Amino acid sequence: MSRYTARDLRALSLAAFTLTAIAAVTACQNDAPIEPGKGPSAQGPASLIKLKPVFYFNGIMFTGTHEAPTGEIYAANPDGTGVFRLTNDNVTDSYPDVSPAGPAFAWARFSGNAQTSEIYSQNFDGTKRKQLTFLNSIAISPRYSPDGTRIAFTAVVPGSGAEIFTMNADGTGIVQLTFSGKNSGSPSWSPDGTKIAFQSSDNNGMPGVWVMDASGSGQKLLVSCSAPGCTHPKWNPVTNEIAIERINGSGIFVVDATSGGTTAYIPWSMNDMMPTWSKDGKYIIFASLRSNNGTYDLFSTLPKRRDMTLEPTVAWLTSFPGDELAPAYSR
Numbered sequence: 267m268s269r270y271t272a273r274d275l276r277a278l279s280l281a282a283f284t285l286t287a288i289a290a291v292t293a294c295q296n297d298a299p300i301e302p303g304k305g306p307s308a309q310g311p312a313s314l315i316k317l318k319p320v321f322y323f324n325g326i327m328f329t330g331t332h333e334a335p336t337g338e339i340y341a342a343n344p345d346g347t348g349v350f351r352l353t354n355d356n357v358t359d360s361y362p363d364v365s366p367a368g369p370a371f372a373w374a375r376f377s378g379n380a381q382t383s384e385i386y387s388q389n390f391d392g393t394k395r396k397q398l399t400f401l402n403s404i405a406i407s408p409r410y411s412p413d414g415t416r417i418a419f420t421a422v423v424p425g426s427g428a429e430i431f432t433m434n435a436d437g438t439g440i441v442q443l444t445f446s447g448k449n450s451g452s453p454s455w456s457p458d459g460t461k462i463a464f465q466s467s468d469n470n471g472m473p474g475v476w477v478m479d480a481s482g483s484g485q486k487l488l489v490s491c492s493a494p495g496c497t498h499p500k501w502n503p504v505t506n507e508i509a510i511e512r513i514n515g516s517g518i519f520v521v522d523a524t525s526g527g528t529t530a531y532i533p534w535s536m537n538d539m540m541p542t543w544s545k546d547g548k549y550i551i552f553a554s555l556r557s558n559n560g561t562y563d564l565f566s567t568l569p570k571r572r573d574m575t576l577e578p579t580v581a582w583l584t585s586f587p588g589d590e591l592a593p594a595y596s597r
Contacts, residue, residue, distance in 0.1 A: 324596050326542075326551060327352075327362040327371060328564060332588030339373055340590075341390070344544065346564065346583030352390065358383075361407045365435065366597040367414030372398065372435075374406040385419055387435070398437030404428075407452055410435065411459045411480075412503070412597065418443075418453035418462055430464050432480070443482030449473070454501045454508070455480070456523065463488070463499040463508050463523070475499045475510055477523065488526040498540050503597055504547030509569070511539050511552075518552055520569050530569035533577050537562075542593045551593045557582060562589040 325344050329337045333351065336358040342349045353359040358376040365371060369389050375397075376383040385408045388395035399405045404422040411417070418432045423442070427449045433440040444450040448467035455462055460480055468474040468487055473495030478485040489496065489510060498511040506523045507530075517535035521528055532538055538554045539562075550569055553562040563585055568578035584590045 324545065326564070326583070326593050326595055327364055328553075328584075328593045329360040329362065329591045330584075330586060330588060331590075332586035335588070336376075337591075339371070342583070344566075344595075345581070349584070352392075361592050363409050363417075363594045364596040365410050365414045366412060367410075367435070370394070370435075372408040372410065372417060374408065385417070385437075387437075396437065398433065399440070409453050409455060410597075411455050412457060413459060416459075418455060420451040420453065430462065430482075432462075441482070443478065444485070446485075450476075452498050454499050456501050457503050457505075461523075463501050465497040465499060467495075473497050473513065475508065475521075475526075488523070489521055500541050500543060502543050502547045503545065504543075507547075509541040509543065509550055511541060515539070518550065518569075520550075530571045532567060532580075533570055538565075540592050542595050544595055545597055551583070551595060553589070553591045553593065556580065557585060559585070561587070562591055564590045564593055 326342050328340055330340045331337050337360050338351055339353040339359045339362045340349055340351050357378055358380060360374050362371050362373040370387050372385055372387040374383045375386045382402055383404050383406055385398045385405050387398055401421055406420050408417045408419040415435055416432055417435055418430060420428050421431050423429050426447045428451045429442055430444045430450045430453050431440055431442050446466060450464050450466040452465045453462050461477055462480055463475060463477050465473050466476050468490045472491060472493055474487055474491055475489040475496060476485055477488045494513045496510050496512050500509045507520050508523050509518055509520050511518050515537035518532045518538045518541045519528055520530040532550060536554050536556045538552050541550050541552045543550060548568060549566050551564060551566045554565050555562060556565055557563045564583040565580050566583055567580040570578055
């Protein structure tokens, strides 16, 4: 899956949530973690392949396409080593997130005809797989609350478009939080779990970043971006800051979660997208074309702040012959 599919994944969390560009595939029931000895052939920095999944781990999850063009879920150490494949089927698996309560993760699993998706969870060793939503729609971008008891996610509502929902981590107690009809998506919890940042259209119809209480009340436009807008807000797990992606590929920037003022940015963007924060809230992990190999790889860097005289080093984490997208960091 190259740039074309990376744009598809971005489109799933933006305005139309179109699925027309996703190829129809046939479902396969072999969904356990891949067997030892059948791991990916790594290239570049992601060179140490684990022989078994780590039950609890401190690291990164992401969607990778180097073994299956539809996309599978992988785990890796913070430096990109120890890559291990966690799903093994012929449907699109994407948008993973790590449960802070462990040892589980949640993700969006598309149907065999790619017309719908539901939220699933399972343990890292492949046990206790459970379908959490039964909406018969498009449900993506699950994000665990800081205590791991709840999940915020995006789902398409017929006649309204994409809206934000929450549910308990076991799939019970689904509540719709937004009813704006403004294609809301990409929810992200504040460090204390009392608020949720999300993408939704502003008064000019451009995707911007909003903040609301975890109950859905107090919805407030925090950042309005020039066309074509911005998306994928990711709340720092430690500080009151949110990382945001500009849809036109011109960069990732960081804002104060109260005022919306810019506090940092990542220089020299090459279609940087889908930011997430490291557990300590210092580094941003993101997908980008910076490797100049025609596919999206994962990178990590400190965002540049006003008191920095030199630009921070950007670490290249993955370099497989496919796209690595939608990173999520353990908490």
